[in-house]
Amino acid sequence: MKVSLIIITYNWPAALARTLDSVAAQTRLPDEVLIADDGSGPETAAVIEQARKTFPVPLKHIWQEDLGFRAARARNRGIAASKGDYIVLLDGDMMIHPNFIADHLMLAEPGFFLQGGRLKANHAESQRLLAGGKPVYAPWVKANFHEFDGTKRLYAFRAPMLARWKSRSRSGGRVMSCNMSFWREDLLRVNGFDERMEGYGAEDRDLAVRLENACLRRRALKWCALAMHFEHSSRAQEDVNDPSLPNNRLLHESIERKLVRCELGIDRHLAEFAEH
Secondary structure, rough: OEEEEEEEOOOOOOHHHHHHHHHHHHOOOOOEEEEEHHHHHHOHHHHHHHOOOOOOEEEEEEOOOOOOHHHHHHOOOOHHOOOOEEEEEEEEEEEOOOOHHHHHHHHHOOOOOEEEOOEEHHHHHHHHOOOOOOOOOOOOOOOOOOOOOOOHHHOOOOOHHHHHHHHHOEEEOOOOOOEEEEEEEHHHOOOOOOOOOOOOOOHHHHHHHHHHHHOEEEEOOOOOEEEEEEEOOOOOOOOOOOOHHHHHHHHHHHHHHHOOOOOHHHHHHHHHOOOO
16 A cells, blocks of 8 residues: 655754654655645755655655644645555654554554654754764663653563554554554545644644544554654643643534534645645
8 A cells, every 4th residue: 555654844954854864764665755844944945855856755845834833734735635545644853763654554454543652852862863863762762751742661662563462452542643644534534633723732632533433443553663752842831731722622522522524624625736
C-alpha cells in the first residue's frame, strides 16, 4: 500500500531540516512526504526546496497563511493533498527512528488507528541533535522522562515482539497527533480534524473521539515507532484540560453527542487538490 507522511511545521526551519534528514534515512520510505505548513516564513520554504533536490520521495509543501495556531486546518490540507492509502502524522520538531514508518505499517490493520509517543530530549541533547548529532534510542538517552506527555524510560528502545504484544494488550496511550497513523478512508469518513478548533489543544483528542464513535479502535505503539522531540517553549495553556476553553467545549460536545463527522473539515479542501 502507499503511505503518505504528513509533517506539520511552523517557523522552525532548523528543526524541520533534521526531521527530513531522519525521514530520508527510513528503512521503508513513505511514498510521499507532505509538509503541512501553518504559515511559516521564507526560511522554511528554502529548507524544503533544498531538501527536495536530493530527497528520495516526492516532497510537497502545503502552505497556509499565518492567521494564528491552525494546526487542524494545516493537517487537513495535508491529508486532502495526500495520495496514500495510509496516513502517518508527525511533528516537524522531531527525529524518527530508521524503522519508524516500517513500525507503523507493521501494526496497521483495518478497523484500527495507531497512537505513538515521543521521547522528549533535554536541552543539551536537543542542541546536539540540531547540530547534526545522531539520536540515541535507549533508556539512557538524555531525555525528560518525568514529563507527563513524554515516552517513559521503559519504552525507550525498539523491541518489535513486545510492540506487537503491547498493541493488542490494551488500547490507547495519550492522544498526541505528533505520532499517529490512520487509514485515509477512515479520516475522510469522520471529515478529519475539526477546523473550528483554533489555538493550542484538543483537536487531536477530538479526532480520536470521533474515530472511536465510528467504531474504530485505537492501539498504542510502545517499543516501536520511536521519535525524539526537540525541547522548546510550549504554546499550551496553563491548564490544557480547562473545560471552559473553546476547543475543550467542542471536544466535550463530540463526546456527549457521540459525534462521528465534523462539519468543518477535510472536505473543504479536496477539490483544491483533486487535479494535482
